[in-house]
Each structure stands twice: as structure tokens, then as C-alpha cells.
Amino acid sequence: MILKANLREASRALISSRQRSILALLGIIIGIASVIALVSIGTLVQRESMRQFMEMGTDILSVQAEQGRGGGSPKGFRLQDIVIIPESLSSIATVAPYASSYGELRKDGKRMSIPGLGVTESFFHMNRLAMAEGRFISDLDGTTAHACLSSNLAEKLKAQGIATHPGSELYYDNRKITVIGTLEPAAMGGMRPYEIQEGLLMPLPAVQRMSSQSIISTFMARLSPGFTTVQGTEEIRAHFSALPDRMEVRIMSPEEMIAHMERQFRMFTLLLGAIGSISLIVGGVGVMNVMLVSVTERKREIGIRRALGARKKDIQWQFLIESVLLSLVGGLVGSLIGVATSWGIARFSGWQFEIVHGALVLGVGVSVAIGIFFGYYPARQAAALNPIQALRTD
Amino acid sequence: MSLLKLEKIKKSFTLGPVQVHVLKGVSFEVHAGEMIAIMGTSGSGKSTLMNIIGFLDQPDSGRYLLEGKETARLSDSELSSIRNQKIGFVFQQFNLLGKLTALENVCLPLVYRGIPEKEQKPMAMEILEKVGMGDRAGHRPMELSGGQQQRVAIARALVGTPSILLADEPTGALDTRVGQEIMDLFLELNSTQKITTLIITHDPRIAAQCPGTVRMQDGYVAGTEESP
Ligand SMILES: Nc1ncnc2c1ncn2[C@@H]1O[C@H](COP(=O)(O)OP(=O)(O)OP(=O)(O)O)[C@@H](O)[C@H]1O
Ligand SMILES: [Mg+2]
Numbered sequence: 298m299i300l301k302a303n304l305r306e307a308s309r310a311l312i313s314s315r316q317r318s319i320l321a322l323l324g325i326i327i328g329i330a331s332v333i334a335l336v337s338i339g340t341l342v343q344r345e346s347m348r349q350f351m352e353m354g355t356d357i358l359s360v361q362a363e364q365g366r367g368g369g370s371p372k373g374f375r376l377q378d379i380v381i382i383p384e385s386l387s388s389i390a391t392v393a394p395y396a397s398s399y400g401e402l403r404k405d406g407k408r409m410s411i412p413g414l415g416v417t418e419s420f421f422h423m424n425r426l427a428m429a430e431g432r433f434i435s436d437l438d439g440t441t442a443h444a445c446l447s448s449n450l451a452e453k454l455k456a457q458g459i460a461t462h463p464g465s466e467l468y469y470d471n472r473k474i475t476v477i478g479t480l481e482p483a484a485m486g487g488m489r490p491y492e493i494q495e496g497l498l499m500p501l502p503a504v505q506r507m508s509s510q511s512i513i514s515t516f517m518a519r520l521s522p523g524f525t526t527v528q529g530t531e532e533i534r535a536h537f538s539a540l541p542d543r544m545e546v547r548i549m550s551p552e553e554m555i556a557h558m559e560r561q562f563r564m565f566t567l568l569l570g571a572i573g574s575i576s577l578i579v580g581g582v583g584v585m586n587v588m589l590v591s592v593t594e595r596k597r598e599i600g601i602r603r604a605l606g607a608r609k610k611d612i613q614w615q616f617l618i619e620s621v622l623l624s625l626v627g628g629l630v631g632s633l634i635g636v637a638t639s640w641g642i643a644r645f646s647g648w649q650f651e652i653v654h655g656a657l658v659l660g661v662g663v664s665v666a667i668g669i670f671f672g673y674y675p676a677r678q679a680a681a682l683n684p685i686q687a688l689r690t691d
Numbered sequence: 692m693s694l695l696k697l698e699k700i701k702k703s704f705t706l707g708p709v710q711v712h713v714l715k716g717v718s719f720e721v722h723a724g725e726m727i728a729i730m731g732t733s734g735s736g737k738s739t740l741m742n743i744i745g746f747l748d749q750p751d752s753g754r755y756l757l758e759g760k761e762t763a764r765l766s767d768s769e770l771s772s773i774r775n776q777k778i779g780f781v782f783q784q785f786n787l788l789g790k791l792t793a794l795e796n797v798c799l800p801l802v803y804r805g806i807p808e809k810e811q812k813p814m815a816m817e818i819l820e821k822v823g824m825g826d827r828a829g830h831r832p833m834e835l836s837g838g839q840q841q842r843v844a845i846a847r848a849l850v851g852t853p854s855i856l857l858a859d860e861p862t863g864a865l866d867t868r869v870g871q872e873i874m875d876l877f878l879e880l881n882s883t884q885k886i887t888t889l890i891i892t893h894d895p896r897i898a899a900q901c902p903g904t905v906r907m908q909d910g911y912v913a914g915t916e917e918s919p
Contacts, residue, residue: 301808
């Protein structure tokens, strides 16, 4: 019951010194928010990458042409070197080469810069795409200027009043193109090139004819059942080094992608972790300061309580509870902000958002710990006051 | 048996290089139910003596027996518990906690005694009514007059049914009429409930109403006299 009375009085004391309390809380709020954001985003990233690889399958490799030795201009793959892979390498079942380009989309006087991607028919299954409307690029399209729109691009065009149904005509890099279909939205990440979210997909030969600069820099390869990424990687590497003009390739496996994501995330962790711990220390010192001032201001109260029978322990508890309550308030506000931040980042990055309960527990735990750690000394001071001297102060 | 008995109590304070001997050997006895005024010039050590009697301070030497028991070498928590159970303090400046209501102020000694909250309220309410403050239970000290605050303070001192009430100039901050009302309350509590009371005062009219008076001088109790 002393606890209950203490809690009530602690909240009153904190409310009456609102301004000072809020200042001290700022550090805790920022600190806890960073910690919560950090932990939730870490968890979200992990779940997200799991989800992506579950969706795409973990049997896909992404193969990139290394830049020519001596720093020459990037030369890219020859299409015929890639398309023979499924037949000549037993470890690879299918391949999907693609070439990026960037161009201006024009219609009815409206212009926008849009990334384009030249793809083959196999690209559709490799990336587990689905059509919202119309059909995907076929290998029979040849160099015909057919285009498949990503769902975001279709939205954007519709918003401008530009027709996107199959058969609509647009101009891309001053060439007339015909829309043949629109993709369903596809989650970002994994091995998927980002153009399938934002850009325009066209037959690979058509893109290569439109621009001499667009080279096949990458292709995706799906392993045959029963083969490992190591086997696939070795065979592909051997295939390209056996070519007359010997090519070096860089091969990314899902394992490496995950490792890469984790590396990126580690930097992020360091940054937020640094911000978080510095703010928590600043906030903790703030809490200590609030409590020390509070002890000084309330010496007389302490004296009165001692005269009425409060033990040193009771006084110490009273002030400790107050500082824990103070930093807990900061922790709760910080948790809210942290969750909101992770929600924002998840949205921005296109990840699925969930509230990470472990992070909330951690946030509350850390703020209580800070309240105890930084409140201990002031509470000790309060308890150690000589009752008579405390009573004499005014 | 006396309620409390002091034998050759000495107390000195060190102020920088000087040692001030405030109590030089006070011997003094109080029986249950007595009401005694303590008088003496300013600085004669009245408050110092009362602090020792109330276990807020410890003597340098001498014996202090409360209800026949030696009180030297008690731990902080034992001393706190004695203050909580046996002593009721009333101060010149009332010393109510400004953020708490009258009722909550009166509850405080019960809080530190570990009495359940549900039982505190009726006990505090009863005593507030006894001192004539039942209708002001929900008020904060700021909203009360000096005399009313002192009544609440007396209620707070009495709520734990202490063995002795210690009042250090309880009427010092009040005008004569209100001071007399407070004095009447002490007299009534003493005569009807037999509450042992020590009152420090500079006012001879207050002292004259107490059955006994103790004079302090030069660090000694100069004389105990019975009022007519
Ligand atoms: N904590 C202390 N430290 C140093 N000196 C003290 C302390 N407490 C009391 N004194 C000194 O002891 C002497 C007696 O003080 P005390 O308060 O007991 O006097 P008093 O009789 O109550 O006086 P008054 O009538 O003015 O209240 C004074 O000289 C005072 O300065
Ligand atoms: Mg005094």
C-alpha cells in the first residue's frame, strides 16, 4: 500500500514540475524510440527477407558480367551465350536475361522519365509475376515494340488520364510502343530488379535495338532440382571462362543476398544504436538532474515525512519510484515513436509491417533500468538527509 | 513508572571551530497524562531537547528511557518506528505537505505504519472530526487558515495514537485568539483523552494554562513548577 501511495504522489510531483520533467524526458524518448525502431526494423528486415526468398524460391542465382579488365567500357553478355545455358549446364533449369535502359515516356504532351527493362518470356516465371491485365512479353514478340507496364507505372499514367489498357499507344524514347498488359504489384527485394515495380518491360531484342547502350548486364538462373547453389555457381563460372573471349562473372546467391542485407542492416544498427545509447545516457543524466533538484526542493517534505515515521528506506523508495515513473513515461512515448518510425521505414521500403512485441518489452525494460540506475543516487541522497536539517530548510 | 525519563542528557554542536554546548546535563521526567509547558530564552536549547525526546536527534551522552526502556543504540528503522508509533509532532509552521489534502496529510503516519489504505481513511476522518476539521478533509493546506492548518497538523500527530504529543511553539505563528483556540484543543485532548503533551512556548499566558512548566536556562532544566 505504500507503493500505491508512492505512485500517486510520484505522479503528482512529476506533473507539478512538468517543464523540467519534459526536458529530461526528451533524451529518453529519443533513445527508446531509436532502440525500438532498431529492434523492430531488424526483425522486420529478417522476416521480410525470409518472406521474399520464400516467395521467389531460394534456388535462384543472379549473374552479373564483370567489367572488362583494364577498365574498358562494360560489355555485358551476348544473348546467345546465355540462352544455351539450360541445355549445356545440367545444374541450371532456366535463365532470364535482362537489360536496363532509361528513357522518356511521352503521351499527349506529358513527359516522364521511366526506367525500362528488356526481358524474355522466362522472366515472368523466374520472378513469379502475375498479370493484372493483358499478357506478358512473349519470345515471339521479337523486336516489336510491345510493352508491359508495372502496376505503379500504370497507376501513375492513369492518374494523368493516360489510357493503359492493352492496345493503348505511348511513346518511349520517341518510338511508338503498344501496351500489351499490366503486372500485378510485386513485392520488392530479393533478386527482383526494381523496374518491375516502377518501370516498363519490353522484349529484350526491342530494347537492344532501341538503344545501343543498353547491354545485358545481368541474368537470373534457376537451379535444376537437386543441385546446390555452389554447383550452379561453379558451372556458370566455368561456362563463361570457357568462351573464346573469356568472361568473368559475379554470381549472387540467395545466401549472399541475405548476408548483404544483413551487412547493410548492421550499419543501420550501429547508427541507430549510437544515437540510441547517447540519447539514453543524456536522458538518464537528465532524469538524475530532475531528481537531484527535486530532492533539494523537497528537503522540508523529506524532514516532515521522517518526523512522521518514514524510514530511510521509505524515502529512498519514494524517490526511486518517482524516477522510474519519469523514465517510464519517456519510455512509453519513445516506444510509440519507435513503432511509428519502424512503420514509416517499413512502408518506405515496401516491407510488411508488424508490431514487434519483443522490442516493446525491451523498451519498457530499458527505461525502467535507466530510472533505477540514474535515480538511485538522488534517492540515496534524499534518504541520507538528516531529519532535523531537512526540517529546518525552507 | 514515568512515561519518559531523561538523565544527564548532553548535546553539543560544532559550528566551525567552536563547540556549542547546548544541553549540559538535562534530567527531566514526564508521567503519562501530564501536560507540561517548556519555556526559556531563545537559544536555550528547547527545540534541541524536544528533538531528542522525539527521536529526531540523539544525545551525545546521558540516558533516555521511554516507557522504562533504554533507547540508546537503536537503528534508523527502529527510531523511525518509534517516531511513527509513540511520538506525535506539532510544529510552529504546521508542516503540512502542500500537495496532499488534509485527509491525506493525516493518513501519512498510517501509511508509514503499513496500515491498508481502506482502513486509513476512516481513522483519519474520525480524528479530523475530533479536531473540528471534518468538513475540510478534501482541502489542501493552501485553502485553509493558519488555525485550521494547525488543527489538521494536530490530527496528523494524533492519528497514530502516540504516547506523547510534542508541540514546538504550536501557537507561535497564530494570532492570540486563534492561538488560544489551538491551546483549548490541547487542553481538551489532555483532559478528556489523557494525552501526554509537551508544549514549547514563549507565551506566559499559554504556559500558565498548562498544569506544569519547565524552565530551561544555560543548558540545564532550571526548575519545574506546578501551576496553581
Ligand atoms: N543543527 C545544529 N547545528 C548547529 N547548532 C545548532 C543546531 N541546532 C541548534 N543549534 C544551536 O543550539 C542552540 C539551541 O538551539 P534551539 O533551537 O534548541 O534553541 P531554542 O531554545 O529552541 O530557541 P528558540 O526559542 O529560538 O526556538 C542555538 O544556539 C542553535 O544555534
Ligand atoms: Mg526552538
